[in-house]
Amino acid sequence: MADWRLAGFIxxxxxxxxxxxxxxxxxxxxSRTPVAIKYLAQSSPQAIEGLRTEAQMLGRLTSPYVARLxxxxASExxxxxxxxxINGTSLKEVLNRHGALSPEAALTVLKGxxxxxxxxxxxxxxxxxxxPANxxxxxxxLSKLVDFGVAVLAGQGSFAGTPxxxxxxxxxxEAATPATDVYAATCVFxxxxxGRRPYAGxxxxxxxxKHLTAQVDVQEVPEPLRPLVLQGMAKSPWQRPAGAAAFVAELESAAIAAYGIxxxxxxxxxxxxAAVALAALFPLSALMVTPGATTAGAGAGGAAGAGGGAGTGAAGATAGKGFLATAGGKGVLGVAGAAVIATTAGVVLYATAENAPPPPPVAIVNVAxxxxxxxxxxxxxxxxQYVTVRGLRDPALERRINLVLRAPLDRLIEIGRASAGQNAAGCAGRPTQVSTVAQTGLRGPRLLSVRYQLRSDWCQQADGSPGGEVVNVDLxxxxxxxxxDIFLPGTLTxxxxxxLQARVAQRVGQGRVWSQCSPDGQFTKADFFSVTSDSDNPAMRTAPPRLSAFFASSEFQLAWLHPGSDGCGDLTFGGSYAEVRDVLQPGIASLLPTAPSPTRS
Known part of the structure; x- marks a missing residue:
């Protein structure tokens, strides 16, 4: 098929x-504004839809240190x-031509x-x-970061990247976190x-x-900067700075101490x-234009530009890399007015006002x-009570989430029906009454945590609470x-x-003291998994875990929710999020607050 072209561009x-x-x-x-256009050839609907989703998410980036998209x-x-x-060349080309940079220049690249x-x-x-190629x-x-072709939301993961x-x-x-990028940036530094990659050859x-187990050799790194490298390339993400902003603070302190203000x-x-020496590779040199002279207007694309595509192409990268290879691009068209989605002649265009990026879908949580x-x-x-969500702009996703959130109530109803059927004579026509109390914890943007207390009167023959259940759902x-999904494998031993038990304490005012409920006072790993039994009630043959993580708004909690009438069926053990981060999966830890939430007025 012949190459297709966007209208409105030369x-x-x-x-x-x-x-x-x-x-x-x-x-x-x-406007004659220079841009770079990356074309994805005719592809599957899934690839194009993935590109659109990525465009809407990453188009919100407006940093001067990131190439604007x-x-x-999308069309047929x-x-x-x-x-x-970008009128420049890749750091890869700079290093190929010049070898090692001065420490100040290397720190400048890293900071930008x-x-x-x-x-x-x-x-x-x-x-x-x-x-370096990105x-x-x-x-x-000055430098700019380009090509978010394999970017993901924090907490997602797969084997992807440049080895x-x-x-x-x-x-x-495993799941990627901001500390994942800190490691790569330190490698490039x-x-x-x-002048050599870590673990080269x-x-x-x-x-x-070597990346998994060997400490990086810092003998050739200037001595004042060695702690920076060792910290940034720590094997555990939790031993590195939590993200790029935290690492910048470390970098500036080290740079000033070593090389002055x-x-x-x-x-x-x-x-x-170093860059000007490679000016022949600058993509805009042949056009004799200056990037950034833009005009604004609805649909005109006056501010349109093209990040790493131009410079990366000049440096020898092909369209098979990054965005095009993974269908993971991003983009926004600067227009006057509110965000719009227009469909014209089989072409779908997503656009938003430059200073008003579209907000991501946010779950609106209700207790019904x-x-x-x-x-x-x-x-x-x-x-x-049961919890529902709406506002995610994806009806199928909302249905899945709401089924998961309602599951404890549906299970309790089935328990009540089975119990009433088995004890029809004893109930003498009295109905089995069931109810639930729902407590919400963290409410997004990606994790929703709900704690349910289940109640039943067993047709007025109370013989113990059905217990409770915690629902943590990926939004x-x-x-x-x-x-x-929540704990590191080593935690579930x-x-x-x-x-983990040593980091939480029982919250007072709830049922009995834990020492009265457990002979040895210890949790076990079996407490974190579903319980099966040969109960006469089919709905009770598989019960939820007795001990579950509940992410409250102000602290991490372990909820002990166990059927029974001894006062030991609804207990809470809590501790700060800082105390438990290192025993949680990185993707979960990245979603947690860094400090307690303020008390609601």
């Missing part, structure tokens, strides 16, 4: 081509992204990139592919300041093992000189109450999270459970 030259598509340097027809278009021919043109990463981290986005150095010595710069958790296919399996100005001058009478057998549902997928 294509000047092709910068790269691959199996997935191509990258071209172009100008907006009306302005427009996303494929999809395309229009991006800011970290500030770009910090903007992404503020939106919950992890880049996952920070490397850092563009301009003629003024030379991948953090241990990426090699293991080592390359900048020594080994084949892939050995490279993986003028270190950054010297670094910028050195980078500018249900009253109903069920006959044959007779069950009375009375003031039963991105609708999946209910289990203990193995006898030693790990003892370590």
């Amino acid at each position: 294509e000047n030259r092709e910068l790269g081509r691959g199996a997935q598509g191509r990258v071209v340097l172009a100008q907006h027809m009306e 302005y427009q996303f278009v 021919h494929g999809a395309a992204i229009v991006m800011e043109a 990139s970290l500030l770009g990463l910090a903007a992404a981290h503020d939106l919950g986005v992890v880049h996952r592919d920070y490397k 850092v563009m150095v301009q003629g003024d010595g 030379a710069y991948m953090a241990p958790e990426q090699w293991r296919g 080592v390359e900048c300041v020594t 080994v084949e892939q399996v050995a490279l993986m093992n 003028g270190w950054e100005q010297r670094g910028v001058r050195a980078l500018a000189a 109450s249900e009253n109903q009478r069920i006959t044959s057998p007779s069950v009375l549902v009375q003031n039963a 991105r997928t609708g999946r209910r999270l289990t203990a193995t 006898s030693a790990g459970v003892s370590k």
Whole structure:
């Protein structure tokens, strides 16, 4: 199929081509603003839909340290992204030509990139592919971060990235966090300041093992900067700075202590000189234009530009990399007015006002109450609370989440029906009454935690509470999270459970004292998993875990929810989030508050 082209742009030259598509340097027809356009060739609907979702999420990035992405278009021919043109060359080319940089220049590159990463981290986005080819150095010595082709929301994970710069958790296919990007940025810093990649010169399996277990060699790193490298490349993400913003603070302290307050100005001058020496590779040189001279207007794309595409193409990257290879681009078109979605002649265009990025879907959480009478057998549902969500812009996802959230009430109703049927004679026509009390904890944007207390009178023959249940649901997928999703594997061992128990304390004013409920006073790993039995009541043969993580708004809690009438069925053990972060899966820990939430007025 012949190459397709976006209307309203004049294509000047092709910068790269691959199996997935191509990258071209172009100008907006009306404003003559230079842009780069990445075309995704005709592809599956799923790939294009993934590109659209990524465009809406990442188009909110407006940092001067990140290449701006302005427009996303999907049509019967494929999809395309229009991006800011960067008149510079990649850090990869700079290093290939010049080798190691001065410490001040290397620190300057690292700081600029970290500030770009910090903007992404503020939106919950992890880049996952920070490397020299994705850092563009301009003629003024400033740098910009490009290509979010494999970016994900914090907490998601897979084996993705560039091996030379991948953090241990990426090699293991675990969830990515902002600390994942910190590791990659530190790897690049080592390359900048020594002229060699960490763990260079080994084949892939050995490279993986070194990233997983070997401490980085810092002998060639200037001594004042060695602690910075060791911290940024710590094997555990929890031993690194929590994110790019925290690492910038560490970097500036180390840089000033080692090189004085003028270190950054010297670094910028050195980078500018190194970049200008490669001016022949600058994509806009042939156009004799200056990027940034833009006009605004609805649909005009006056501010349209094209981030790493232009510079990366000049540096030899192809369209088969990054955005095009993974259908993971981003984009926004600067227009006057509110956000709009327009459909014209089979083309879908997503656009938003430049200063009013579309907010991400936010779950609106409600506590509903249900009253109903069920006959044959007779069950009375009375003031039963359950949680619902809406506002996610995805009806199918909302349905999945709401089914998960209502499951404890549905299970209780089935228990009540089975009990009423088995004890029809003893109930003498009296209905079994059931109710639930729902307590909400964290409410998003990606995790919702709800604690249910279940109640029944067993047709006025009270013989114990049915217990309770905690529901933790991933608002991105609708999946209910289990203990193995929440805790690191080492936590769900006898030693790990003892370590966790030592960090929480029973909250007073609830039932009996724990020492009266447990002969040895200890939790066990079995308490965190579903319980099966040979109960006569089919609905009770599989019961939820006795002990579950509940993410309250102000603290981490373990909820002991166990059937019975001895006062030991509804207990709470709590502790600060800071105390338990290192025993949680990184993706879960990244969603937690860093400090207690303020008390509601």
